Amino acid sequence: MDEPVLLTGAGGRVGRAVLQGLEDEYEWKLLLHSPPDEEPDHEYLIGDVTDEETVAEAMDGVGAVIHLAGDPRPSAPWPSVLSNNIDGTQKMYEAAVDEGVEKFVFASSNHAVGAYETDERTPDMYRRDDDFRLDGTEFPRPGNHYGVSKATGEVLGRYYHDEYGIAVCNIRIGNLTKGHPPIDYERGQAMWLSYPDCARIHRCALEADYGFEIVYGISDNDRKYYSLERAREALGYDPQDNSAEWDGDEHVAE
Ligand SMILES: NC(=O)C1=CN([C@@H]2O[C@H](COP(=O)(O)OP(=O)(O)OC[C@H]3O[C@@H](n4cnc5c(N)ncnc54)[C@H](O)[C@@H]3O)[C@@H](O)[C@H]2O)C=CC1
Numbered sequence: 001m002d003e004p005v006l007l008t009g010a011g012g013r014v015g016r017a018v019l020q021g022l023e024d025e026y027e028w029k030l031l032l033h034s035p036p037d038e039e040p041d042h043e044y045l046i047g048d049v050t051d052e053e054t055v056a057e058a059m060d061g062v063g064a065v066i067h068l069a070g071d072p073r074p075s076a077p078w079p080s081v082l083s084n085n086i087d088g089t090q091k092m093y094e095a096a097v098d099e100g101v102e103k104f105v106f107a108s109s110n111h112a113v114g115a116y117e118t119d120e121r122t123p124d125m126y127r128r129d130d131d132f133r134l135d136g137t138e139f140p141r142p143g144n145h146y147g148v149s150k151a152t153g154e155v156l157g158r159y160y161h162d163e164y165g166i167a168v169c170n171i172r173i174g175n176l177t178k179g180h181p182p183i184d185y186e187r188g189q190a191m192w193l194s195y196p197d198c199a200r201i202h203r204c205a206l207e208a209d210y211g212f213e214i215v216y217g218i219s220d221n222d223r224k225y226y227s228l229e230r231a232r233e234a235l236g237y238d239p240q241d242n243s244a245e246w247d248g249d250e251h252v253a254e
């Protein structure tokens, strides 16, 4: 990637994981929501993804986008996800196609498909001997308004890809925690994404050649109900971490 990569939501958890792993590999342009405590080492601007002027300025001169900005709370109320997640993402796509950006990587979520976790399937599906898998070809099935906003973000990508040809990779991110998987939380362990694997899958999404993809962003956990096959095949993602390596240890979640 010769041109800069725009990273929205750069000050958040996923943004920090991406920068931590890929800081030196790309020229970054960061979009922050509020002024940072410390001066970033990269070009940055401050603003809101629902503001067209900010988004146009952010998009100026970039070759690819990793769009993370949004309300990440599974309990987020409709007005917030409608504005921050849906409207903000639409404005980002519109500006990206105006600018002729090649690739758009969208932070989708496990919550876009949360309602597949039915009473009949759980908790068995969170366990290593269960072979239930979602692979990204299934219909979205959100269990909350936040999940609806993420599914909508994926559909926006489908539209902008089909209509304008922009390459789109939706990463249904699992549960990102730093250092170790969540403790006493089988579901979280089954969809754990380590910080290094988070950087890896975003590198793959920036480098691979694809049209439109929906992949699961988790580490190679023994427990899993998301298939990694598409991420491996379409992106060349090769996760190195596994929540099972922490079984039996006591750690405090961050
Ligand atoms: N952390 C996780 O495990 C997962 C995260 N995701 C998605 O990844 C993305 C990043 O999540 P996190 O880093 O965990 O959240 P975070 O809250 O740590 O970071 C999100 C960042 O986006 C910024 N932001 C929010 N609304 C904005 C707006 N309207 N304009 C500009 N900036 C705005 C916030 O200020 C914050 O810095 C979100 O879209 C979230 O839905 C998806 C699945 C799992």
Ligand SMILES: O=C1O[C@H](COP(=O)(O)O)[C@@H](O)[C@H](O)[C@H]1O
Pocket: 071, 072, 073, 074, 108, 109, 110, 111, 173, 174, 175, 176, 187, 188
């Ligand atoms: O999409 C997201 O998912 C993760 C994991 O979901 P949870 O229901 O296990 O908490 C969540 O932590 C994150 O905030 C959210 O953006």
